[in-house]
Amino acid sequence: MRIVSGKFKGRRITAPKNLPVRPTTDLSKEALFNILNHQFSFHELKILDLFAGTGNISYEFASRGAEPITSVDTDFGCVNFIKKTAQEFEMDITAIKSDVYKFLERSKVKYDIIFSDPPYHFSQEQFDKIYELIFENELLQEDGLLIIEHSSQTKMEHLEHFSNSRKYGGSIFSFFEYEQVENDEDDDDDFDEDDEDVKPASKKGASKASSKKSKDDDDDDDDDMEEPEDDWGKADEEDNWDPDFDEFDI
Numbered sequence: 001m002r003i004v005s006g007k008f009k010g011r012r013i014t015a016p017k018n019l020p021v022r023p024t025t026d027l028s029k030e031a032l033f034n035i036l037n038h039q040f041s042f043h044e045l046k047i048l049d050l051f052a053g054t055g056n057i058s059y060e061f062a063s064r065g066a067e068p069i070t071s072v073d074t075d076f077g078c079v080n081f082i083k084k085t086a087q088e089f090e091m092d093i094t095a096i097k098s099d100v101y102k103f104l105e106r107s108k109v110k111y112d113i114i115f116s117d118p119p120y121h122f123s124q125e126q127f128d129k130i131y132e133l134i135f136e137n138e139l140l141q142e143d144g145l146l147i148i149e150h151s152s153q154t155k156m157e158h159l160e161h162f163s164n165s166r167k168y169g170g171s172i173f174s175f176f177e178y179e180q181v182e183n184d185e186d187d188d189d190d191f192d193e194d195d196e197d198v199k200p201a202s203k204k205g206a207s208k209a210s211s212k213k214s215k216d217d218d219d220d221d222d223d224d225m226e227e228p229e230d231d232w233g234k235a236d237e238e239d240n241w242d243p244d245f246d247e248f249d250i
Protein backbone atom coordinates (compact mmCIF):
# COMPACT_ATOMS: atom_id res chain seq x y z
CA MET A 1 0.00 0.00 0.00
CA ARG A 2 1.11 3.58 -0.66
CA ILE A 3 0.41 6.78 1.27
CA VAL A 4 -1.13 9.15 -1.27
CA SER A 5 -0.54 12.57 0.24
CA GLY A 6 0.62 14.55 3.25
CA LYS A 7 3.72 14.27 5.40
CA PHE A 8 4.49 10.70 4.31
CA LYS A 9 3.42 11.05 0.67
CA GLY A 10 4.78 8.27 -1.53
CA ARG A 11 5.87 6.04 1.35
CA ARG A 12 5.04 2.37 0.79
CA ILE A 13 3.93 0.09 3.59
CA THR A 14 4.07 -3.67 3.17
CA ALA A 15 1.74 -5.71 5.35
CA PRO A 16 2.24 -9.40 6.17
CA LYS A 17 0.61 -11.66 3.59
CA ASN A 18 -1.20 -13.74 6.18
CA LEU A 19 -3.49 -10.96 7.42
CA PRO A 20 -7.22 -11.59 6.74
CA VAL A 21 -7.77 -8.29 4.93
CA ARG A 22 -9.02 -6.69 1.71
CA PRO A 23 -7.29 -3.30 1.67
CA THR A 24 -8.94 -0.33 -0.04
CA THR A 25 -7.13 0.11 -3.36
CA ASP A 26 -4.81 3.08 -3.84
CA LEU A 27 -7.05 4.34 -6.66
CA SER A 28 -10.19 4.26 -4.53
CA LYS A 29 -8.38 5.74 -1.54
CA GLU A 30 -7.02 8.64 -3.58
CA ALA A 31 -10.49 9.37 -4.99
CA LEU A 32 -12.01 9.27 -1.50
CA PHE A 33 -9.51 11.68 -0.01
CA ASN A 34 -9.89 14.06 -2.94
CA ILE A 35 -13.56 14.32 -1.91
CA LEU A 36 -12.74 14.78 1.78
CA ASN A 37 -10.09 17.37 1.00
CA HIS A 38 -12.78 19.72 -0.32
CA GLN A 39 -14.88 19.34 2.83
CA PHE A 40 -12.42 19.11 5.70
CA SER A 41 -9.26 20.62 7.03
CA PHE A 42 -7.65 17.44 8.37
CA HIS A 43 -5.52 19.04 11.09
CA GLU A 44 -6.54 17.70 14.51
CA LEU A 45 -9.66 15.89 13.27
CA LYS A 46 -10.69 13.02 15.54
CA ILE A 47 -10.93 9.86 13.40
CA LEU A 48 -12.41 6.41 13.99
CA ASP A 49 -11.36 3.64 11.58
CA LEU A 50 -13.57 0.54 11.91
CA PHE A 51 -12.54 -2.86 10.53
CA ALA A 52 -9.16 -1.16 10.15
CA GLY A 53 -7.33 -4.17 8.70
CA THR A 54 -3.79 -3.14 7.77
CA GLY A 55 -4.45 0.45 8.90
CA ASN A 56 -4.37 1.71 5.31
CA ILE A 57 -6.99 4.46 5.87
CA SER A 58 -5.64 5.38 9.30
CA TYR A 59 -2.16 6.05 7.91
CA GLU A 60 -3.60 8.29 5.20
CA PHE A 61 -5.49 10.38 7.74
CA ALA A 62 -2.40 10.60 9.97
CA SER A 63 -0.19 11.68 7.07
CA ARG A 64 -2.58 14.58 6.43
CA GLY A 65 -2.46 15.80 10.02
CA ALA A 66 -5.52 14.19 11.60
CA GLU A 67 -5.18 13.23 15.27
CA PRO A 68 -6.03 11.38 17.38
CA ILE A 69 -6.96 8.31 15.34
CA THR A 70 -8.56 5.17 16.74
CA SER A 71 -8.24 1.97 14.70
CA VAL A 72 -10.46 -0.97 15.63
CA ASP A 73 -10.15 -4.52 14.36
CA THR A 74 -10.92 -7.95 15.76
CA ASP A 75 -7.75 -9.60 14.42
CA PHE A 76 -4.70 -9.56 16.68
CA GLY A 77 -2.28 -9.63 13.72
CA CYS A 78 -3.87 -6.53 12.19
CA VAL A 79 -3.85 -4.63 15.48
CA ASN A 80 -0.23 -5.56 16.13
CA PHE A 81 0.79 -4.45 12.62
CA ILE A 82 -0.97 -1.09 13.00
CA LYS A 83 0.76 -0.62 16.34
CA LYS A 84 4.22 -1.27 14.88
CA THR A 85 3.64 0.92 11.81
CA ALA A 86 2.31 3.81 13.88
CA GLN A 87 5.37 3.66 16.12
CA GLU A 88 7.69 3.59 13.11
CA PHE A 89 6.11 6.70 11.58
CA GLU A 90 5.38 8.37 14.94
CA MET A 91 1.66 8.62 14.16
CA ASP A 92 -0.98 9.38 16.79
CA ILE A 93 -2.89 6.13 16.30
CA THR A 94 -4.37 3.92 19.00
CA ALA A 95 -4.97 0.33 17.86
CA ILE A 96 -7.76 -1.54 19.64
CA LYS A 97 -8.52 -5.25 19.39
CA SER A 98 -12.28 -5.48 19.73
CA ASP A 99 -15.44 -6.63 18.06
CA VAL A 100 -16.61 -3.53 16.20
CA TYR A 101 -20.23 -3.84 17.32
CA LYS A 102 -19.27 -4.14 20.98
CA PHE A 103 -16.93 -1.17 20.60
CA LEU A 104 -19.72 0.99 19.15
CA GLU A 105 -22.14 -0.07 21.89
CA ARG A 106 -19.77 1.01 24.66
CA SER A 107 -17.91 3.98 23.21
CA LYS A 108 -18.72 7.47 24.50
CA VAL A 109 -16.41 9.46 22.24
CA LYS A 110 -17.63 11.72 19.41
CA TYR A 111 -15.65 11.69 16.16
CA ASP A 112 -15.33 14.09 13.24
CA ILE A 113 -15.01 11.31 10.66
CA ILE A 114 -15.88 7.62 11.06
CA PHE A 115 -14.72 5.28 8.30
CA SER A 116 -16.04 1.72 8.21
CA ASP A 117 -14.86 -0.98 5.81
CA PRO A 118 -16.63 -4.22 6.80
CA PRO A 119 -16.08 -7.44 4.87
CA TYR A 120 -18.08 -7.30 1.64
CA HIS A 121 -19.78 -10.60 2.46
CA PHE A 122 -21.53 -9.14 5.50
CA SER A 123 -25.34 -9.25 5.35
CA GLN A 124 -27.47 -6.17 4.78
CA GLU A 125 -28.52 -6.35 8.43
CA GLN A 126 -24.89 -6.30 9.59
CA PHE A 127 -24.17 -3.20 7.50
CA ASP A 128 -27.31 -1.47 8.75
CA LYS A 129 -26.39 -2.27 12.36
CA ILE A 130 -23.12 -0.33 12.04
CA TYR A 131 -25.03 2.75 10.93
CA GLU A 132 -27.65 2.33 13.65
CA LEU A 133 -25.15 2.02 16.50
CA ILE A 134 -23.22 5.10 15.39
CA PHE A 135 -26.25 7.37 15.14
CA GLU A 136 -28.19 5.92 18.08
CA ASN A 137 -25.18 6.37 20.37
CA GLU A 138 -24.40 9.79 18.89
CA LEU A 139 -20.78 8.97 18.11
CA LEU A 140 -20.58 11.51 15.30
CA GLN A 141 -20.04 15.24 15.74
CA GLU A 142 -22.89 17.45 14.50
CA ASP A 143 -20.88 18.42 11.43
CA GLY A 144 -19.17 15.04 11.17
CA LEU A 145 -19.22 12.42 8.43
CA LEU A 146 -19.73 8.65 8.37
CA ILE A 147 -18.29 6.74 5.39
CA ILE A 148 -19.12 3.09 4.79
CA GLU A 149 -17.30 1.14 2.08
CA HIS A 150 -19.26 -1.71 0.50
CA SER A 151 -19.92 -3.59 -2.72
CA SER A 152 -22.80 -3.08 -5.16
CA GLN A 153 -24.61 -6.00 -3.49
CA THR A 154 -25.21 -3.87 -0.40
CA LYS A 155 -27.68 -0.97 -0.45
CA MET A 156 -27.33 1.95 1.96
CA GLU A 157 -29.46 4.72 0.46
CA HIS A 158 -32.56 3.68 2.45
CA LEU A 159 -31.00 4.84 5.72
CA GLU A 160 -32.13 8.16 7.18
CA HIS A 161 -28.93 10.21 7.16
CA PHE A 162 -27.73 8.97 3.76
CA SER A 163 -26.20 11.83 1.76
CA ASN A 164 -24.70 10.35 -1.41
CA SER A 165 -22.47 7.57 -2.73
CA ARG A 166 -19.51 7.26 -5.09
CA LYS A 167 -18.46 4.15 -6.99
CA TYR A 168 -14.86 3.30 -7.87
CA GLY A 169 -14.40 -0.05 -9.59
CA GLY A 170 -16.00 -2.69 -7.39
CA SER A 171 -16.09 -0.42 -4.33
CA ILE A 172 -18.78 2.03 -3.26
CA PHE A 173 -18.37 4.72 -0.62
CA SER A 174 -21.66 5.75 1.02
CA PHE A 175 -21.69 9.03 2.96
CA PHE A 176 -23.90 9.87 5.94
CA GLU A 177 -24.25 13.12 7.85
CA TYR A 178 -26.68 15.11 9.95
CA GLU A 179 -28.76 17.67 8.13
CA GLN A 180 -27.31 21.12 8.68
CA VAL A 181 -30.07 23.45 9.88
CA GLU A 182 -29.46 27.16 9.57
CA ASN A 183 -30.77 29.29 12.43
CA ASP A 184 -32.11 32.32 10.59
CA GLU A 185 -34.38 34.24 12.95
CA ASP A 186 -35.93 37.34 11.44
CA ASP A 187 -36.47 40.34 13.69
CA ASP A 188 -39.22 42.36 11.99
CA ASP A 189 -38.63 45.44 14.13
CA ASP A 190 -34.83 45.77 13.90
CA PHE A 191 -34.04 44.26 10.49
CA ASP A 192 -31.47 46.20 8.46
CA GLU A 193 -30.92 45.20 4.85
CA ASP A 194 -27.34 46.51 4.95
CA ASP A 195 -26.31 44.15 7.78
CA GLU A 196 -25.01 40.69 6.79
CA ASP A 197 -23.93 37.73 8.90
CA VAL A 198 -20.24 36.97 8.59
CA LYS A 199 -19.70 33.37 7.47
CA PRO A 200 -16.02 32.34 7.37
CA ALA A 201 -15.10 30.38 4.27
CA SER A 202 -13.35 27.69 6.27
CA LYS A 203 -13.56 23.91 5.95
CA LYS A 204 -14.94 21.61 8.62
CA GLY A 205 -12.31 20.81 11.20
CA ALA A 206 -10.96 24.37 11.19
CA SER A 207 -12.04 26.87 13.88
CA LYS A 208 -15.79 27.30 13.81
CA ALA A 209 -16.91 30.90 14.05
CA SER A 210 -20.11 32.84 14.32
CA SER A 211 -20.86 36.53 14.10
CA LYS A 212 -23.18 38.54 16.27
CA LYS A 213 -24.70 41.96 15.64
CA SER A 214 -24.81 44.42 18.56
CA LYS A 215 -27.96 46.40 19.30
CA ASP A 216 -28.23 50.10 19.98
CA ASP A 217 -28.74 50.51 23.72
CA ASP A 218 -29.08 54.30 23.71
CA ASP A 219 -32.73 55.16 23.06
CA ASP A 220 -32.05 58.92 23.27
CA ASP A 221 -29.46 59.16 20.45
CA ASP A 222 -31.03 59.56 17.04
CA ASP A 223 -29.52 57.49 14.22
CA ASP A 224 -26.58 56.26 16.40
CA MET A 225 -25.57 52.71 15.51
CA GLU A 226 -22.69 50.71 16.97
CA GLU A 227 -20.49 48.65 14.69
CA PRO A 228 -21.17 44.87 14.85
CA GLU A 229 -18.87 42.99 17.15
CA ASP A 230 -17.60 39.53 16.17
CA ASP A 231 -17.76 36.91 18.86
CA TRP A 232 -15.63 34.00 17.88
CA GLY A 233 -15.90 30.65 19.61
CA LYS A 234 -14.92 27.09 19.21
CA ALA A 235 -16.98 24.12 20.33
CA ASP A 236 -15.43 21.94 22.97
CA GLU A 237 -14.86 18.37 22.00
CA GLU A 238 -15.53 15.51 24.35
CA ASP A 239 -12.47 13.52 25.14
CA ASN A 240 -13.98 10.66 27.09
CA TRP A 241 -12.49 7.22 26.81
CA ASP A 242 -13.77 3.84 27.91
CA PRO A 243 -10.97 1.97 29.68
CA ASP A 244 -12.72 -1.38 29.37
CA PHE A 245 -11.46 -2.04 25.87
CA ASP A 246 -8.56 -4.37 25.19
CA GLU A 247 -6.29 -1.76 23.64
CA PHE A 248 -2.71 -1.15 22.63
CA ASP A 249 -1.63 2.40 23.43
CA ILE A 250 0.86 3.92 21.07
